[in-house]
Amino acid sequence: MTKKTKSLVVVMAVTAMMLAACSGNGNNNGEQATAKPEATGNTNGNAGEGKQEEPVSVKVLANFGRADLTENEKAFFQKVNDALNIDFQLIIPPSSGYAEQLQLTLISGDVPDVVFFPSEQDEMFINAVRDGAVIPINSYLENSENLKNYSYEHSWEALKTMRDDNIYGVPRTSITRNDGFMVRKDWLNNLGMEIPADNEVTLEQFNEILRAFTFDDPDRDGKQDTYGVGSYVDANKVLLPVLVSELGHYGWQKSTDGSYPFMLPEYDAQSDVYKNILLYTQKLYAEGILDPDSPLNDSAAASERFKQGVTGVIRGFAGHVNAQEKVLKDIDPQAELTYLFVKGPEGKVQGTGYGTGIWGVWAVTAESEHPEKVVQAFDYMLSEEGWDYLYNGIEGVDYKLVNNEKVYNPDISRGIATSIMRRHNAPEFFLDPTKFTKAELDRVSPWVDKAVATVVTSMDKGYVPPAAREPQYMDYKLTWDELTTKIMLGDLPIDQLDKARADWYKNGGEQYLKEMNEYIQSLEN
Amino acid sequence: MGRSGNLPYLIRNKWLYIFLIPGILYLLVFKYLPMAGLVIAFKDLSLTKGIVDSEWVGWYHFETLFQSSNFYRILKNSLLLSFYQIVWGFPAPIILALTLNEIRHMFFKRITQTILYLPHFISWVVLAGIVMSFLSPSTGIVNHVLNTMGFESVPFLLKPEYFRTIIVSAEIWKEVGWGTIIYFAAMSGIDPTLYESATIDGAGRMRKMWHITLPGISATIVILLLLKLGNILENGFEQIYLLYNPMTYATGDVFETYTYRIGLQQGRISYGTAVGMFKALVGFTLIIMANSVSRKLSGKSIW
Amino acid sequence: MNTKTRFSWFDGINYLLVIIVCAATLYPFLNVLAVSLSSYSAYVENPLRIWPKDMNLAAYKEIMIHPVLWSSYRNSIIVTACGVAGGMLLYILSAYPLSKRHLKGRKIIMVFIVFTMLFNGGIIPNFYLMRSLGLIDTLAAIVLPMMFSGFNLILMKTFMENIPEELEEAAKMDGASEPYILFRIIVPLSKPIIATLCLFTAVTYWNNFFQAIIYIRSVDNWPLMLFLKEIISSASLAAMSSGGNSAEQGIMDVRPETLQYATLMVVMLPILCIYPFVQKYFVKGIMLGSVKG
Incomplete structure (x- = not known):
């Protein structure tokens, strides 16, 4: 028994040692320091303290594509640090697990100064506000001219999560x-065929183009293997109709009549707009x-088909x-694009375009010792x-001045710095100066500018009423998606839309309309 | 048979119980301790307040689940899909293992075994992409063949009646090779003298397979089948999510996809935990029942 | 097995079936390999190719330049080795007693084990546990949760149940103790199942990244799979996961398949190299000669 017991003990000891070796790797490498000690509660008092010896630490939990900053990006944040005497640190978890990391950070109590929420409509964000984990920043905004000047008005409205005046x-x-x-x-x-010089076509011209692209062998290969237009599904796998705003859909607008002052075409029995949208796609299909x-395609797959x-x-x-165009030319040297x-x-x-003007929230937490510095940092940007x-x-660092022209180093990467904040009136932002030649910029800038200039704002400003979170409502939404998709693909006749609407009303739609109208009305006042 | 007394038995077999200690300790610490967190299913979890201080809501989440207008559909779809997966997907690796077992050319056998395992390592994102390409209504090879035979193109992925077949077939494609491994291990445990005696008795290859190999791995087969029943309401989220769409919700929407869409991503943690508990409870009950039935019918069971 | 038999129709069917299945299972691998070696336009032109076009190693280079690749490779190897070693020990120790039908309390213990296979508290309680054990941001936090699974345990137990009892009884009559029987008799006879579980466990560890997302904080401790996933998302600028509208991507709407597929190859190759070593344990006749008379 002794011999075998000994070997047993040896095996167990070896395993224990190996496990110890595994854990030994961790504790010495804590690059991301844990959050600082608990807030002492005198956050507001520091505002008037003036220059401090130590830079104030501002830690931000954020979601970007990669965890480490490039040298160029570090230089940018150094500028921020120097201007405000702070130490701005990004804590970037692996993006494939940001949602989980967010949950764990909030529940662990080890909360940094700022936490990024992907949307102001997130259940987690709303709960965090409700439970006091996120604080209002109204007082700090008073001195933040830049934030006020360069953000959409309705963004602030959307951040009044508790429906009072507090901006979160x-x-x-x-x-x-x-x-x-x-x-x-x-x-x-x-x-x-030609399109007008201002790149605007009528619906009839558009149809002509689509038809010709499908039936008239536009690629001149003798086969009928092309389709006029491609669409794709959104994140919920719902097919996006080919034309939406072009057929008169501008989101929530004043309704012409009916029991609600503001309406969305989907739910408006008096309006043909949504019906036409479904019919148009149905016809094309x-x-x-x-x-x-x-x-079946998401936007990337649709892009590949194109x-x-x-x-x-x-x-x-x-x-x-x-x-x-570049990729297209690799496959088909004759290819050329226009818009x-x-x-x-x-x-x-x-x-109405994409999005509501907000692409995530930098939420200031109750744990933050210097929330005013946090807001200042974003204001500075x-x-x-x-x-x-x-x-x-x-x-x-990023460019050299040659004859007063900026010459960029083509290998630099600044994705994190450039995704951290935006001005709402700078559409040229979309055209990264480091990635385009002047000729390329000149070609597409007018199109981008027109895309920005022709935006009509939907009156809901992205608001999601509490009624939309009712289980019954969410359940019916799934059925709605099925029905509208089936109509577009011809599996169901268009008159099913009326029934779908009626069911929607019964399954929480009425409450939804009521709350949405109240909200829009409050904005109007 | 030992004595009826418990204490003498324990002392006589003390080593067996000592051996069990590390495993049981592990399970207690790493599985049972966190299970206390299941209480989240009965609360309205607020991340800021923490588990203990969150509000108690009792059966609310379960009621929400059962009262959902989609509940019976997702239950039906989950069960049916699992049923198909078992009827078709379960025997496939067994048949393949038996077939491979009969191959006597060693080099061929080795090579093919390695090839068969490859799809197991390829992520569903890639495989689903291939499936979608093959089944494309416009450029897919399947429809191409149909067209040359004179038939119209069929948008397979948009038709609920094909969905289960597609899912089960794709899964077999991915996992059949890997699934043979456990059966090979079981086959190694069969006494070769049985084969020799059978040869002497003049038995052919089919008879040997039927009377020796199959019974030899039957314990493994039964156990694996029983364990599969425990996961009856799990259907493989990633694969289904990648391949389904509103047109195929009628047959394709299962528990995992439903809870995902209802907003698990946005942090409805309590609801997700409740649904998970429900699925586990159903699976557990099923295993217990099936285990008793199996023990009576075949003598083989988990316990 | 050694008689010169003629190639019967039975053989024919077997070979045919195997060849067909092999062709089907080989195809995706060839596709992944080919695309990883092609240019992006070549991929778009024909996503289903099995032959590379515009052959280049750009995708692999993009992966290799990261120093994190090597540290994450090292981490994965350590984690896998520890996990397999620790796991095998636990499995062997636990499966043996449970394989004895006469064990009192066997039923309760089995139910106890099966229960853990189905019920799970979720990421938050598990996180709390790891935190109170002080294992956050250590490799142990990745090793421990997956080291011992009820499923594998049951597989080993089932295998051991098939081992003839006469062997043990003979040894007992010679005065052998239980540890001796277990490690000197049962374990050698269980090589097929041990090899199988080693393979299963190793693959589970190798492909895993979820534990790392929850428990790991520093990039130094990332396992391979997590690193590779992050490569892909950083290449597409994480527009999706940040919840922003897809138009916010600074680069075009590129799903970098060439890169994605290259990462797949990088992950797969080590495991494929291990398999041939494991294969030799699946040899019939392991019981041969063990039961005498």
């Missing part, structure tokens, strides 16, 4: 755009003009045109000086 975070602004369509110019040429793979030359028109951001907008029923190009560093880069 700094919005990360994103510029809404009413994107148009990328079009195969070489196909237009092959077919002898039935006639084989809409790529039949559309209900690059393969299967579709000829696809909705997209004008700034991507150059890069798309167009479709005029709406009033003869104008206008639309939008100031003349800060914005210049952020958008243009730093002279000598």
Whole structure:
């Protein structure tokens, strides 16, 4: 027994040692220091203290694509640090697990100064506000001219989470755009077609183009293997209709009559707009003009189809045109791209576009010892000086001045710095100066500008009423998605829409309308 | 048979119980301790307040689940899909293992075994992409073949009646090779003298397979089947999520996809925990029942 | 097995079936390999290719330049080795007693074990546990949660149940103790199942990244799979996960498949190299000669 017991003990000891070795790796490498000691509660008192010896630490939990900053980005944040005597530190967990990290950070009690929430409508954010983990920043905003000047008004409204006057975070602004369509110019040429110089076409012209692209062999290969237009599904796997705003959909607007002052075309029995939207896509699908793979593709897959030359028109951001064209040319050297907008029923190009103007919230936590410094930091990034560093880069680090022109080092990467804050009125931001030649910029800037200029704001400003979180409502939303998709794909006739609407009302829709109208009304006042 | 007294038995077999201590300790610490967190299912978890201070809501989340208008559909879909997965997916590796076992060319056997395992390592994102390409209504190879035979293209991934078949077939494609490993291990444990006696008795290869190999691995088969029942309401989230869409919700929407869409991502942790508990409870009950049935019918069981 | 038999129709069917299945399972691998060696436009042109076009190693280079690749590789190897070693010990020790039908309390213990296979507290309680054990941001936090699973335990127990009892009884009559029987008799006879579980456990560890997301804080402790996933997301600028509208991407809407596939290859290759070593344990006749008379 002794011999075998001994060998047993040896094996166990070895295993124990190996496990110890495994854990030994961890404790010495804590690059990300844990949050500082508990807040002492005198956060407001520091505002008037003036210059401090030690830079104030501002730790920010954020979600970016990579965990470490490049040298260029570090230089940018150094500028921020120098200007405000702070130590701005980003804590970036692996992005594939940001949601989990967010949960664990909040519940662990080890909360940094700032926590990034992907949306102000997030359940987690709302709960955090409700439970006092996130504090209002109204008092700190008073001195933040830049934040006020360069953010959308309605962003502040959206951050009044408790429906009182308290604003619960700094919005990360994103510029809404009413994107148009990328079009195969070489196909237009092959077919002898042209689009007007201002890149705006009527609905009839658009249909003509789509038809020709599908049936008239635009790529001149003798086969009918092309589709006029490709669409794709959103994050909920719902097929996006080919034309939305172009058919008169501008989000929540004053309703013409009916029991509610403000309405969304989807739910408005008096309006034909949504019906037309579904019918239009249904028609294109039935006639084989809409790529039949559309209900199965996400936007990346749809983009691939476009690059393969299967579709000829696809909705997209004008700034991507150059890069798309490059890939296209690799596959088909004849390929050329242009861009167009479709005029709406009033003869104008206008639309609600993507997004609500907020692309996430920088929420200041109750644990923060110096919330005023936090807000100052974000304010600085939008100031003349800060914005210049952020958008243009730093002279000598990101670019060299040659004959008063900025010459950029093509290998630099500034994704984190440039994603941290935005000015709402600087659409040129989309065109990263380090990535485009002047010729390329000149080509697409007018399109980008038009996309920004033609935005019509939906009156809901992205608000999600509490009724939308009721289980019954959410359940019905799934059925709604099924029904509308089936209508678009021809599986159900269009009159099913009326029934869907009626059911929606019964399943919490009425309450939803009521709350949404109350909200919009309060904004109007 | 030992004496009836417990204490003498324990003392006589003390080593057996000592051996069990590390494993049981591990399970207690790493599985049972965190299980206390299941209480989240009965609370409205607030991350700021923590588990202990969050509000108690009792059966609320379970009621929400049962009262959902989609509940019966997702229950039905989960069960049916699991049923298909068992009927088709379970025997596939067994048949393949038996087939491979009969291959006598060693080099061929080695190579093919390695090849068969490859899809197990390839993520669903890639495989689902391939499936979608093959089944594309416009450019997919399956429809291409159909067209040349004179048939119309069929948008397979948009039709609920094909969904289960697609899911089960794709899963077999991915996992059949890897699934043979455990059966090979079981086959190694069969006494070779049995085969020799059978040869002497003049038995052919099929008879040997039927009367020796199969019974030899039957314990493994039964156990694996029983364990599969424990996961009956799990269907493989990633694969289904990648391949389904509103057109196929009718057959494809299962527990995991439903809870994902209802907003697990946004932090409805309590609800997610409640649904998980429900699934586990159903699976556990099923295992207990099936285990008794199996013990009576075949003599083989988990306990 | 050694008689010169003719190739029967039975053989024919077997070989045919295996070849067909092999072709189907080989295809995705060839596709992944080819795309990882192609240019992005070549991928877009034909995503289903099995032959590389515009052959280049750009995707691999992009992975290799990261110093984190090597540290994460090292971490994964350590984690896998520790996890397999620790796990095997636990499995062997636990499966043996449970394989004895006469063990009192066997039923309760089995129920106890199966219960853990189904019920799970979720990431928050597990996080609390690791934190109170002081294991946050250590490799042990990745090793421990997956080291011992009821499923594998049951597989080993089932295998051990098949080992003839006469062997043990003979040894007992010679005065052998239980530890001796376990390690000198049972374990050698259980090589097939031990090899199998080593493989299963190793693959589980190697492919895992979820534990790392929850417990690891410093990049130094990232395992391989997590690193590779992050490469992909940093290449697409994380627009999706940040919840912003997709138009916020500074680069175009590129899903870098070439990079994605290259990361797959980097992960797969080590495991594929291990398999041949494991294969030799699946040899029939391991019981041969062990039961005498």
